[in-house]
Amino acid sequence: MTPTTSSDPVATGAVVADGIVVVDKPAGLTSHTVVARIRRLAGTRKVGHAGTLDPMATGVLVVGLNRATRLLGHLQLADKSYDATILLGASTSTDDAEGETVTTASTEALAGVTADGIEAAVAGFRGEISQIPSKVSAIKVDGKRAYERVRAGEEVELKARSVTISRYDVLDVRPGPEGISVDISVDCSSGTYIRALARDLGVRLGVGGHLTMLRRTRVGSFGISTAHTLEELAESFSFLPIADVAADTFPRFDADAEQAAAIRTGRPLAGLKLAPGQTAMFDPTGTFLALYEPHGPLAKPTAVFVS
Template identity: 50%
Template sequence: MARRPSAFSALIAIDKPAGCTSHDVVSRVRRAVGEKRVGHAGTLDPAATGVLVVGIGQATKLLGLLTLDRKGYRATFQLGAETTTDDAEGEITRTAEVAAELLDPARAAAAVAALVGEHDQVPPSFSAVSVNGRRAYDAARAGEALELKARRVCIYGAELKRVDPEACTWELDLDVSKGTYVRSIARDLGRDLGCLAHVCALERTFAGPVTLADCVSLSELEAGGAELVRERCLDPVAVLGLPARELSLDEIADVSNGRRIDAAGVAHGTRVALTLGGGLAGIWRCDGRHLVCETNFPQAIEGVR
């Protein structure tokens, strides 16, 4: 049976609340807009909040194309204890004394600044990393230990915002590469400092070009439905980071049928976003003097500005 056309297609940024999974967000968006085809890019842990990019309708095809290579976080590290999950959701496994010098803002700021650079990072035991087809969190819940290999990640920026001596916490801003686990940063930093640590609060402040300012809350979305999505949807071309090329009326039929069109000065190998009347119609690539189809969207993705 053919899938019925979507009512509309768009990307929307949700400010995910704490206490729900990324899949829970998808389910609530489905109900709010009356569309079954909904997905998300860049999973957030249930306890985390902040930027979650959601695709609706044809825009679900974009989710695998979004690079979102850099992500930003406002994190609070709890010093003095490690947990099974490397955050406050897990059980405490070890504790350690927190030296008074680590609660000095100057000393803490220096330790945070030293995080900048490339690192070999082992993901948390409770993570979505797959080993031989099995998710690490499934094995961890079963009491089994999977050998997780270190991955090369980059911390582009790290800045201390606040030290709370009474709570023994550090609040910091992080700018990291795709695939970096903030929980692992806290775990490894705590071990290096000899005080142990875990994440007790986490907010994603940006994902690629999408920031908290672009987000709507789930309650706003549930109140406004599809109309709100149309008002607040993301520009898909801007999120993709591709140059845009508006189609002429003469090119529409050829593009709809996947026939190549004139490149009109586009450099060889360059990928471009073909737009039409405020919608993203396709992603094409320059091959010599012509543009050839990589992906077409039978129903244009709304929001091109």
């Protein structure tokens, strides 16, 4: 996909069209704040994101503009990749470096943790596992975010959920004065909490653990190599047009004029042999119109993106 660039739309009075922005989120900002920045830079209020990142985390945040906000829910964004650093030797109230220290391992206990022992423990977290999310996650408990309840001093108990860790590599092990730093790289399913992986690795090794660095390097097909910082976007706004994203993500069908007229109003089409799943429908000018999927002898819309 080739990104489209423009000067600052706010300065020129222009409004960016439908598309996807891959942002390299900095540490210290919430995903909501990033969306607010993109609204200003893109000159549109209709902006949404997929896959929230914690303020301490950096990396890939996929943002939709205008009609592409609706496309986000249809993209294959479940698989994600992260680079992270775990500090073994202490557990915290938030399972990361921003929380208060809850337990600290003894020097003797840490001395018993070896690189081979860490690798053996990590192996137990590969594949489909049951994971209890961090208590400071955004999961709602009786209508209120878990992290809001924790910050209010409430006790929160979250249920375990099934997640898949398809890759969990130990990149480096570095003993230090505060504990043992372990650099990891992970491919996982949506809903996986890397903070929980840090916590659980520390529990399995008997010394406690928490996350000190987290960087998301991929969301679906959108990698860090295509991401732009907010500073770069402020200088030259870059986005992937919705038609390019659709064509690269789904099978493509180029409709004739009569078919395109029906697609624009979301009417079923007969006689089309579409591939299983969703197909991106285009009109004769190359405009992306809708996503359709087969239903018996008919092709029916799952989402129409033009009016």
